[in-house]
Amino acid sequence: MRIAAATIVTLTLPLSALxxxxxxxxxxxxxxxxxAFVDTVTDPESGDFVPARDRIATFDNDGTLxxxxxxxxxxxxxxxxxxxxxxxxxSILGTDVLKAAAEGDLDTVMASxxxxxxxxxxxxxxxxxxDAFQADAYEWLTTATHPTSGKTYAxxxxxxxxxxxxxxxxxxxxxxxxxxxxxxxxxxxxxxxxGIPPWQVVGTEGTTTFAVEEGGAVLxxxxxxxxxxxxxxxxxxxxxxxxxxxxxxxxxxxxxFEMLEYTTGGDGPSFGLIVHHTDAEREFSxxxxxxxxxxxxxxxxxxERGWLIVDMAQDWAKVFPSD
Amino acid sequence: MRIAAATIVTLTLPLSALxxxxxxxxxxxxxxxxxAFVDTVTDPESGDFVPARDRIATFDNDGTLxxxxxxxxxxxxxxxxxxxxxxxxxSILGTDVLKAAAEGDLDTVMASxxxxxxxxxxxxxxxxxxDAFQADAYEWLTTATHPTSGKTYAxxxxxxxxxxxxxxxxxxxxxxxxxxxxxxxxxxxxxxxxGIPPWQVVGTEGTTTFAVEEGGAVLxxxxxxxxxxxxxxxxxxxxxxxxxxxxxxxxxxxxxFEMLEYTTGGDGPSFGLIVHHTDAEREFSxxxxxxxxxxxxxxxxxxERGWLIVDMAQDWAKVFPSD
Numbered sequence: 001m002r003i004a005a006a007t008i009v010t011l012t013l014p015l016s017a018l019x020x021x022x023x024x025x026x027x028x029x030x031x032x033x034x035x036a037f038v039d040t041v042t043d044p045e046s047g048d049f050v051p052a053r054d055r056i057a058t059f060d061n062d063g064t065l066x067x068x069x070x071x072x073x074x075x076x077x078x079x080x081x082x083x084x085x086x087x088x089x090x091s092i093l094g095t096d097v098l099k100a101a102a103e104g105d106l107d108t109v110m111a112s113x114x115x116x117x118x119x120x121x122x123x124x125x126x127x128x129x130x131d132a133f134q135a136d137a138y139e140w141l142t143t144a145t146h147p148t149s150g151k152t153y154a155x156x157x158x159x160x161x162x163x164x165x166x167x168x169x170x171x172x173x174x175x176x177x178x179x180x181x182x183x184x185x186x187x188x189x190x191x192x193x194x195g196i197p198p199w200q201v202v203g204t205e206g207t208t209t210f211a212v213e214e215g216g217a218v219l220x221x222x223x224x225x226x227x228x229x230x231x232x233x234x235x236x237x238x239x240x241x242x243x244x245x246x247x248x249x250x251x252x253x254x255x256x257f258e259m260l261e262y263t264t265g266g267d268g269p270s271f272g273l274i275v276h277h278t279d280a281e282r283e284f285s286x287x288x289x290x291x292x293x294x295x296x297x298x299x300x301x302x303x304e305r306g307w308l309i310v311d312m313a314q315d316w317a318k319v320f321p322s323d
Numbered sequence: 324m325r326i327a328a329a330t331i332v333t334l335t336l337p338l339s340a341l342x343x344x345x346x347x348x349x350x351x352x353x354x355x356x357x358x359a360f361v362d363t364v365t366d367p368e369s370g371d372f373v374p375a376r377d378r379i380a381t382f383d384n385d386g387t388l389x390x391x392x393x394x395x396x397x398x399x400x401x402x403x404x405x406x407x408x409x410x411x412x413x414s415i416l417g418t419d420v421l422k423a424a425a426e427g428d429l430d431t432v433m434a435s436x437x438x439x440x441x442x443x444x445x446x447x448x449x450x451x452x453x454d455a456f457q458a459d460a461y462e463w464l465t466t467a468t469h470p471t472s473g474k475t476y477a478x479x480x481x482x483x484x485x486x487x488x489x490x491x492x493x494x495x496x497x498x499x500x501x502x503x504x505x506x507x508x509x510x511x512x513x514x515x516x517x518g519i520p521p522w523q524v525v526g527t528e529g530t531t532t533f534a535v536e537e538g539g540a541v542l543x544x545x546x547x548x549x550x551x552x553x554x555x556x557x558x559x560x561x562x563x564x565x566x567x568x569x570x571x572x573x574x575x576x577x578x579x580f581e582m583l584e585y586t587t588g589g590d591g592p593s594f595g596l597i598v599h600h601t602d603a604e605r606e607f608s609x610x611x612x613x614x615x616x617x618x619x620x621x622x623x624x625x626x627e628r629g630w631l632i633v634d635m636a637q638d639w640a641k642v643f644p645s646d
């Protein structure tokens with residue numbers, strides 16, 4: 001009789017109750033809050049049920065799905081590309097920032113602010129087809145290694161977030177990246193790394209033009225930035241690409257504030273999540289005063305807005321897949 | 324024995340062979356060509372097999388999925404909105420084109436070209452949230468009626484194209500709209516009319532800004548056009564939104580030429596389709612000299628490029644769902 005009863009219970013429990021969907025998350029309040037939200041919105045008997053069609057989740061990339069220190073990995077890629085290009089043609093280094101970048105002088109590039117970084121990206125990410133650029137970026141991401149961890153950049157994705165993406169998809173969510181990083185750069189590895197196809201990646205966009213060349217009909221990257229998918233640009237990127245308000249959003253910096261504000265500002269149930277980098281031992285520790293991923297307003301206002309602040313050191317049993 | 328053999332054949336035939344997937348298409352070469360292509364790319368034994376992940380199909384909207392005469396329906400909507408707005412506040416009619424538009428003088432608006440049309444759209448499609456705009460557009464599309472057909476605009480979608488969209492989706496394709504029309508306007512009815520959700524609609528984009536107002540966090544339409552999804556803009560819209568080359572594209576005018584050129588310009592199997600408006604009796608007849616949906620280069624070069632020219636009068640058994 002006891003066996004039969006157990007069988008009945010097993011058959012009627014949802015899959016998420018049978019196996020831990022988030023094994024790299026410690027059994028803290030953070031994990032419980034995520035699972036409680038997903039259980040509620042996927043339960044047809046719940047007053048907060050959300051049909052699968054409307055289960056849209058958006059994730060920042062840098063610092064949320066993978067690491068972003070000592071500087072955005074795309075910037076490190078841009079420096080490497082610039083160095084290679086300058087070896088062939090030193091005349092492309094027309095400004096002090098570009099010269100510093102080609103010498104790998106990251107401090108000077110960072111001190112020049114977003115304008116300096118854009119100068120580097122304009123030269124390094126231009127004069128190439130989108131396809132060739134993505135092949136090159138993918139090669140770099142899977143072979144070049146991070147200065148302090150020694151891992152490949154593609155290896156510096158967060159295992160707990162990979163599990164969260166899979167868990168949400170298993171529960172009928174569509175998972176999108178909404179990043180300040182370049183859309184073509186992220187798409188080069190997002191499918192491999194996160195199981196997120198190109199059409200579910202939203203990012204910063206540059207000038208792209210159509211051309212019919214000897215090799216066929218192609219799209220060229222021409223440099224310049226036409227849309228910045230950061231801060232108040234994130235809700236705009238969401239409405240342009242996805243076309244409706246998400247019900248789940250995850251970020252790690254104040255650049256994600258408006259995305260969380262928009263996501264949790266609708267009428268129905270919603271969830272805002274902020275990854276707080278508290279783990280200097282296994283990853284990096286930074287927030288209010290960081291030059292990358294500054295997190296101040298999110299820490300101050302997030303809790304009163306009901307957003308979950310994930311404490312990496314406390315809430316994550318594991319950080320990188322290879323740990 | 325004969326019954327048993329018939330059963331075996333039935334069980335091994337694909338669904339498409341059992342029921343006609345395109346009942347509103349006559350049994351002409353056009354229908355056969357579409358089905359042959361779909362059969363080939365979905366057959367794992369075929370050398371031209373395409374995995375479901377890469378079965379991306381893009382469709383123009385005006386003149387391809389629904390009618391576009393005497394002028395784009397969005398322009399008629401803009402005129403109606405402008406007239407209403409001017410009744411409340413005549414001072415918004417600051418130019419001759421706007422005055423003509425508010426009087427319903429379509430000829431003057433059309434004679435002013437794309438700039439005139441943009442003036443009208445800038446005033447009529449601004450100062451409103453995306454959500455409120457879409458609710459208003461949807462209401463208009465499902466209640467206002469077309470000047471000559473008497474049908475609602477939402478009722479002027481093409482039955483054969485609805486079947487083609489469903490057929491492709493049943494065969495594992497993702498179906499996208501890639502239109503010169505406004506992205507917010509199309510999204511207001513695309514899911515209802517075509518089964519195409521907002522995230523599979525690519526279109527012309529206007530300035531959109533994020534704001535936190537009394538009613539919550541919203542996105543506002545501010546007028547102005549930031550991206551024109553027409554001609555060489557269509558492949559750009561495709562790479563920005565979808566992120567990879569389609570294998571099937573359908574259009575009806577030279578504004579779709581580059582989309583078909585890009586789609587059929589890759590290495591693998593692909594299909595280009597042009598709807599030729601040849602049916603003055605059931606719909607409209609126009610091509611080379613039309614002020615809307617001009618089709619010249621597509622007729623001249625399409626056949627040699629292997630594109631299918633669909634002759635509405637000959638290839639379609641039915642035009643509108645209510646016929």
